[in-house]
Amino acid sequence: MAWAQELYVDPHISEHAREIERFRAFCVAGPDGACTIYTGAIGDDGYGRFWLGRHRRDDGPAVVRAQRFAYAAVHGLIPAGVVAMHDCDNPICVAVGHGHVVAGTQADNLAHMGGKHRGGGSGLGRGTSGLDRAARHARALALREAVADGWDSGRVREALGVGMPGQGSLFGWNEIGTGQ
Numbered sequence: 507m508a509w510a511q512e513l514y515v516d517p518h519i520s521e522h523a524r525e526i527e528r529f530r531a532f533c534v535a536g537p538d539g540a541c542t543i544y545t546g547a548i549g550d551d552g553y554g555r556f557w558l559g560r561h562r563r564d565d566g567p568a569v570v571r572a573q574r575f576a577y578a579a580v581h582g583l584i585p586a587g588v589v590a591m592h593d594c595d596n597p598i599c600v601a602v603g604h605g606h607v608v609a610g611t612q613a614d615n616l617a618h619m620g621g622k623h624r625g626g627g628s629g630l631g632r633g634t635s636g637l638d639r640a641a642r643h644a645r646a647l648a649l650r651e652a653v654a655d656g657w658d659s660g661r662v663r664e665a666l667g668v669g670m671p672g673q674g675s676l677f678g679w680n681e682i683g684t685g686q
């Protein structure tokens with residue numbers, strides 16, 4: 507599948523180093539334990555999109571999901587067939603590590619999307635797996651907008667209500683970082 511091609515990121519290669527620098531400019535980190543919001547392009551599916559700046563190999567991707575790039579940048583490589591999935595259920599999160607962006611198999615990812623973790627997790631996106639594609643997209647856009655001027659807890663909390671009217675309180679801001 508297109509989104510699970512091998513991707514390596516080596517900061518010693520200047521093209522890759524420039525990608526990392528460009529990528530970082532799109533990242534707005536929350537307080538300890540919270541998600542890092544990607545503020546670059548967002549696809550219709552609610553996931554971040556990052557255009558690579560490197561000279562492409564024939565079969566290499568030109569654009570990747572933001573969390574995939576984030577994972578490869580931290581670990582050096584994400585192999586073909588391995589999915590960078592969200593434990594936090596927040597599709598535009600690019601915080602790599604436990605509770606946020608972790609590696610899984612496609613089967614793990616489908617199980618996850620199917621609601622294995624629904625209502626669980628400690629990240630910002632609690633309950634995202636219960637949203638449809640349009641609602642996930644709308645919420646991703648709202649989150650991006652909420653951190654346009656830097657992290658703002660009040661605006662982030664407000665944005666989390668998009669697509670789930672009246673259920674904003676489910677996200678329990680105070681619980682973030684204390685779970686798991």
Ligand SMILES: [Zn+2]
Binds near residue numbers: 540542600606630
């Ligand atoms: Zn997260």
